[in-house]
Amino acid sequence: MTQSVPSVSVTYARNGRSTRANELGMRPMQERAYAKRGEQYLLIKSPPASGKSRALMFIALDKLHHQGLKQAIIVVPERSIGASFNDEPLSQFGFFADWQVPPRWNLCNAPGEDGGKVKSVQAFLASSDRILVCTHATFRFAVDQVGVDTFDDRLIAVDEFHHVSANPDNKLGAHLGQFIARDRVHLVAMTGSYFRGDAEAVLAPQDEAKFDTVTFTYYEQLNGYQYLKQLDIGYYFYTGSYAESILKVLNPHEKTIIHIPSVNSRESTKDKIREVEHIIEELGDWQGRDPKTGFQLVLRPDGRLLRIADLVEDDPRKREPVSAALKDPSQKNNRDHVDIIIALGMAKEGFDWIWCEHALTVGYRASLTEVVQIIGRATRDAPCKTRARFTNLIAEPDAAEQAVIEAVNDTLKAIAASLLMEQVLAPRFNFTPKTPTSGPQAGFDYGAGGYDPNKENIGVNEDSGEFHVEIKGLAEPKTKEAERVCREDLNELVAAFVQDRPSIERGLFDEELVPEELTQVRMGKIIQEKYPELAAGDREAVRQHAIAALNLTQKAKERVAGTALTDEPAPSERPNTAFIQGVRQFVTDSQNRRHRHGRRAAHRRREVGPDLPHGRCRDHRHLRALQHQPRQA
Template identity: 50%
Template sequence: MNIVDVTYAQTGSSVHTDELGMREMQRRVFEKRGAQHLLIKAPPASGKSRALMFVALDKLYNQRRNRVIVAVPERSIGASFSSTKLTADGFFADWEIKPEHNLCTPGSPAGKVDAFVDFLNGPSAILVCTHATLRFAFERLAPDAFNGAVLAIDEFHHVSADTENSRLGALLREVMAGSDVHIVAMTGSYFRGDSIPVLAAQDEAKFTAVTFNYYDQLNGYQHLKSLGIGHHFYQGRYTEAIHEVLDLDKKTIVHIPNVNSGESTKDKINEVGEIIDTIGDYLDTEDDTGIIHIRRKDTGKILRVADLVDDSDPKRRANTLHYLASIASKDRDATDIILALGMAKEGFDWPYAEHALTVGYRASLTEIIQIIGRVTRDSPGKSHAQFTNLIAQPDAEQGEVTVSVNNILKAITASLLMEQVLAPNLDFMTKRGNEDLAEPGTIKIQGFKEPSSERVKQIVETDLNDLKANILQDETFARAAVGHVDPETTNKVLIPKIIRDRYPDLDEAQVEELRQQVVVDSVIKNGEIREFGDKRLVKMAEKFVNIDDMSINLIDSVNPFQRAFEVISKSVTPSVLRIIEGAIAATRVDISEEEAVAIWPKIQQWAKVNGRRPDRKSSDPKEKHYAEVLLFLQRLKQQRRAQERTEEMEGDQ
């Protein structure tokens, strides 16, 4: 079933070009070309590589920069920065790279490092290399070797603020501190997938951010009309269930699970063989391209399948990759299905792809965004794009039930986050009177605290979805998403704690302003908005509420991701649902003193209503949680009394 179904207006605005050959996103970036450090956050296919070309050429010709270095994570992505005739579309200069300065070609690492150092000492202006080449070359260079340079880092989420374990992050910090370098950072997702930020707060503050969101991009397409994000649950082996979701009429990328995951059979070659059997009857394989011919069992049509999983013959796989990049990216009939494991994600360009079928939960939200980006490119003949996650259901007869349940929860909540990412932005303001009507695209809320500082405004404008991703990766929050923690504790304790950890530079007033933005934006975008006459209603906690009557207190009484449990309830059988509920209820939630104190009034109210104390053996997750918190508070009180007695005895002595 689809969790997300979004329909777009097909305005064409995001793909139309102006008199300089720039798309809408590229114009936004070019307007900020004077900034020393630029951070470009934009979806796949929005034109980040060409945006870099425009900015870098301006810096070379008009801002006294003398060289440009572009670093990409993989050699295949280097093709996005090949020589390009920009003057043909109206720009003042062309992007030209000499063959010897394209280091995304076969060759030894040592030879590429030598070529990198020679480039810095030579007259040429532009070089393209991999992140690895940049790192190895830096071992032979001082930071001031980058004086006068523009350093562009593609897929910037590979950088990490943990400079002890991230060589790329350490390099960036040293170069920024030790030279006059200009940085252009580009990414489709600023979230790394772990708890470590991409940049330390003091370094991030030096960047000028330009954000072009998914809604801007997809709503401005010409051909793609709709996007669906859904899940399909299976038990047993995924190869026996994949036929239920593999639509052979769609151009499809199948990502099989990592061999270390629970979904894998530990034999990737055999898995590919079983998928091929599901597609039809094997005929032959082209020697020069590695493309496999398979005859469908139902229609007899011959499908062309690319196998990027089998790496036993590096030459054949290299030929297949070359074919996909040079032929299949331009000819719709050249390929029908791509089977991949670690490839065909980041930076992979197959514009005709309609369906991304991914087996197993992906722990990194960045990886999910990258996979979805493979099918959201605008292409003639493609009106709908689909992402389907094939996920294992928990089985009470097998071990790792808790792991399976957590995977389901995180997969669902990640999809709900994508729903918010794909939705149009809303502006929230404080409602100051009964006649205080909102403008279109704006919602006014009683008691809402608007951002009072430029720092909070900047986070809301450019970083809100990435903050939500941080929240969703938190283990406690994943359980809270299905009601194991009451909404007010989720909203007023858990979320502020995560905000403080991510933004230690914010004071408590700013934390509260940002907390309200996160909760309000999540609750309303995850809610269902309907219009009745001149009224707009939003569904919150199974009730429709007039948007004009909303208050921050009402919103704080709603779990912003409660819909995750509603989705699961409709997607699995009652017996599986009981397993999921039991696994969540049995999970002990680590709690801090701050969280326990915040819950105490709720426990008192619960005891008053029910006429008894909450029971730890209850089957109700909320009652069991309240009982655990009460026990925690009792133990804390005992510890403090013991400490006080010890201090009194020491004082008497």
């Protein structure tokens, strides 16, 4: 019998908005991005399955046909993602042109090594053809060979932009810095997670300031689906071999991607082939391989025949047919094509299997970016798919001291990922100070009583997935850059905060910790390092906005814990209002407490803004719930 272990569970309205196309065939995110097609530097931050690839097609075609650019070069991190930019008949849906990539210029499909494809890039640059697709590595080699100036008057579009880093050792980041300094190309950067697992900055602050940003949130994306209404994110702690415990959380009736652990991790048995064989044996009786697809065929006790794609296999003669079968465009909408995919280092970012209901990962990933990407494999919308989940199997410690240390490290990482995903999945917060001249913002619903000029208000815009929250005494950003950070980068700051090990470690274990030390000192230091050009007043405004967003998300979650953190889907009569009502209840209760307690509570509110209720970043009940075990030192 399988176990469901959600730590984060979010329900959505399924209003269909994010999948509805306009007269040009653009979904809402694509329409929002296309509205900024004239920008020279454009950053698109949007979750998996929101249509970033097609958004880039619309923008690139406009730049080629109407903005005078010579060519478009699409750069992806690995060859498999190149398929996202295959030909698309966009004119059938109302657009003025089709997206067409001549086969010779999709270098992701070409044989040979990346370094050997530089001549193909050179040939393309000298040709009259318009579009080329290649990997990050091919592009780096080509820039080294031909120089930055050779790419003048062209569009460079970088997919999975979080692979870029401002660290001088990151060659792609260094090249992009040179392109921006020369200022003769257009750049479109696309990512579902604008932060890196190593907490390095993606771009240097002076370069990042040149980009105009299009943000489409997870909340907008999932709330606007037609079918998927619930997403669960959970952690399951096991003892012994994971292969013996995996069926406790693996439901053979769910379409599942299993990511087995790296052979260098403590969860691995060091025999990846045998691990796959064991999972297959536990699922049923092996019936052989499908001769066409290479899928493993397994007969379940109930008579169902499972089709399992093994991407762990080292023999390319066996693995390549499986990989090709998974990419087969004719099977994209066939739910019965495959049931379970087992992978190691594959089927993560850019892997498009809309039917995936469960992303099951063994061993905690060191990178929060990787976790977000893996979760994204399960968040595609598909008919009859109403619920999706991510489960992380983490080994409990054994008697060895080193294993105990590693286990605690993994637990801290799990907590960090859970805190981050709660923030990522929430609506976007727009904070404004409450003043005598404050008023309602257009498009926001302020509840049954409407906007009240005599108190702090909270409004909700369901269409855009945003909150408007008023806070007395909130510091306002003074510059456009600080306004942009408060509007666009709060999730990135939360990511940096939860990846800051001292913050999580002390918040969990230090009983004597003064909350301000985390929310003022640590967060303040993070902001100063990330945005060194901001003045002190702007840094304080950004800090207050970031802590307010983190605090509101956690407090709202506590209010709805009885309904959201459940193994069963939420009743249909409350499809997506629990979180919103939780925020409203928290703010309302906080206002009432202030009226009752007056000045006595003032000193407890310093770290989140003068009039936002106090909330320790360390909440032991919440953190222990994430661990599913008592607090450990």
